[in-house]
Amino acid sequence: MKKLIALALSLLxxxxxxxxxxxxxxxxxxxxxxxDAALTALEPGSAEYDACVGELYGLGGYEILDGAILAAGGAxxxxxxxxxxxxxxxxxxxxxxxxxxxxxxxxxFTGYMPDEASLAxxxxxxxxxxxxxxxxxxxxxEAMERFAEALGGEPPEDSSAAPEPGAAAPxxxxxxxxxxxxxxxxxxxxxxxxxGLCAEELAILERVEYVLAELAPDTLSDYERELAIHDYIIGxxxxxxNTLSRLPFFTEDPNNRNPYGALVSxxxxxxxxxxxxxxxxxxTGIECITVTGEANAGREPHAWNMVKLDGEWYCVDVTWDxxxxxxxxxxxxKHRYFNxxxxxxxxxxxxxxxxxxxxxxxxxxxxxx
Numbered sequence: 001m002k003k004l005i006a007l008a009l010s011l012l013x014x015x016x017x018x019x020x021x022x023x024x025x026x027x028x029x030x031x032x033x034x035x036d037a038a039l040t041a042l043e044p045g046s047a048e049y050d051a052c053v054g055e056l057y058g059l060g061g062y063e064i065l066d067g068a069i070l071a072a073g074g075a076x077x078x079x080x081x082x083x084x085x086x087x088x089x090x091x092x093x094x095x096x097x098x099x100x101x102x103x104x105x106x107x108x109f110t111g112y113m114p115d116e117a118s119l120a121x122x123x124x125x126x127x128x129x130x131x132x133x134x135x136x137x138x139x140x141x142e143a144m145e146r147f148a149e150a151l152g153g154e155p156p157e158d159s160s161a162a163p164e165p166g167a168a169a170p171x172x173x174x175x176x177x178x179x180x181x182x183x184x185x186x187x188x189x190x191x192x193x194x195x196g197l198c199a200e201e202l203a204i205l206e207r208v209e210y211v212l213a214e215l216a217p218d219t220l221s222d223y224e225r226e227l228a229i230h231d232y233i234i235g236x237x238x239x240x241x242n243t244l245s246r247l248p249f250f251t252e253d254p255n256n257r258n259p260y261g262a263l264v265s266x267x268x269x270x271x272x273x274x275x276x277x278x279x280x281x282x283x284t285g286i287e288c289i290t291v292t293g294e295a296n297a298g299r300e301p302h303a304w305n306m307v308k309l310d311g312e313w314y315c316v317d318v319t320w321d322x323x324x325x326x327x328x329x330x331x332x333x334k335h336r337y338f339n340x341x342x343x344x345x346x347x348x349x350x351x352x353x354x355x356x357x358x359x360x361x362x363x364x365x366x367x368x369x
Contacts, residue, residue, distance in 0.1 A: 023155070024084075024131070024151060025155065026066040026068040026082045026083060027068040027082075028156055029068070029131065029147055030069070030070050030081065030133075031070075032146050032147060032149075033135055033143045033144065033146050033147040033150075034070050034135075037072070037078055037080070038072065039071055039080060040070065040072070041068065041069070042069040042070075044067060052081075056101060062085060062090055062093075063085060064083050064084070064085060066084040067082065068083075076116065077113075077117075077119045078136055079135070079136045080134065080135050081098070081133065081134045082131065082132070084130055085130050085132065086130070087130060088127075088129050090130075091127045091129065091131055091132040092132075094127070094132045095125045095127040098125045099125055101134075102121075102123045102134070102136070105120040106123075119136055119137075120136050122140055123135060124141055124143065126148065128147070128151050131147075131151065135147075178198065180200075180257075180258035180259065180275070181201075182282065184196075184197065185197075185204055185205055185259075185279060186282055186283060188201070188205055189205060189209070190283075200264075203263075203264045204260055204263055204264065207236075207263040207264065208263075208280065211232050211280070212280075212283060212284070216280075216284065218284075222284070222286050223309060223339075226281070226286060226309070226316075226339075229277065229280040230318060230338055233262060233273060233277060233280075234318065236262065236263055236266060237261070237262040237263070237267065237268040237276070238267060238268075238324065239268065239269065239319065239323075239324045240253050241324055252267075252269075255267075256269045256272045257272050257275070258271070258272055259275055259276040262276040263276060269319070270301075270303045270304070273319040274290050274305050277305050277316065277318050278305060281307060286309070288306065288307045288308075289305065289306050290303055290305055291303065291304055291305065291315075291352055291357055292352070293350060293351050293352030294350075295320075296349050302319075304316060304350070305317075306358060308358075309364075309365045310364070310365070312361070312362035312364070313358045313360040313361075314339035314365060315337070315339070315340050315342060315345050316339060317337035317340075320336070320337045321333075321334050321335060321338060322334070331369070332369070338366070338367045339366045339367060341361055
């Protein structure tokens with residue numbers, strides 16, 4: 001793999017501050033570096049931000065006084081990060097750590113998305129005084145120049161009020177009272193107009209668009225698309241086992257019953273798995289219903305799906321295809337309840353009111369291994 005980055009180190013006499021020694025907020029510097037790129041900010045202190053800093057970037061052991069991360073998400077490698085450290089020495093050392101991250105980022109896309117791999121390969125890292133910045137953009141070198149030039153001037157009086165770079169600010173989060181509405185996502189996807197969506201809905205739509213463009217495009221058969229979507233949901237979500245706890249300090253994800261929990265938070269229960277699968281089927285044009293019933297000897301409430309392929313119905317229990325274990329799960333276990341018959345579910349502790357529910361008898365599109 002080629003060496004991917006040219007590191008520019010120029011320690012400023014004022015320790016990385018702007019004119020008159022003013023301290024630039026990392027968020028404002030990141031916005032300057034990003035320019036017109038349409039990126040979304042990760043909230044400092046959020047699980048996503050902390051995971052980027054520690055697990056992905058490898059900066060967990062550094063004394064970071066301020067930081068900002070902007071990312072395009074989905075299938076794009078575009079990304080900008082700016083950090084202010086306790087010393088110029090730490091900033092210079094962090095630059096080398098971020099170089100290593102860019103090598104890993106290039107490898108993530110190599111063989112899968114060559115254009116994005118090339119974008120990561122042309123990424124840039126730059127340390128200026130106590131600041132260090134990284135950019136994966138079509139104009140990464142220019143982004144680093146914008147970052148350095150900004151540091152030479154006065155910071156904005158209220159940089160926190162500046163909109164995210166590259167686009168109008170998205171709708172506000174709907175907050176705790178938000179309720180998932182499948183029709184809103186479907187309408188936005190089909191029309192191409194997402195302007196009326198709140199932050200949660202935009203996040204769902206982003207992941208949906210990525211999956212349907214990159215993993216389950218309409219060039220595949222209905223069975224191939226269904227399988228790719230099923231496998232993506234399993235890889236993206238984990239069962240929210242906190243719902244099973246009797247202890248008060250284990251709290252369940254508030255969105256574990258809708259696609260935001262499954263696709264964004266990564267935590268879901270059966271309603272979350274089944275509503276996410278149904279949303280994808282709706283967008284692919286594959287006829288799908290949700291069946292609500294009970295499962296196991298305790299007759300706990302449960303939900304799963306049915307799909308119609310070539311005029312015949314099949315049962316799909318995405319939740320039970322994603323068991324929570326301490327070790328790896330085999331492919332056969334991951335697909336044990338994929339496109340099975342109604343009799344198979346009856347024999348495996350599924351119970352439902354069969355009035356009005358189609359009978360799944362076909363086996364042609366059962367999992368093929």
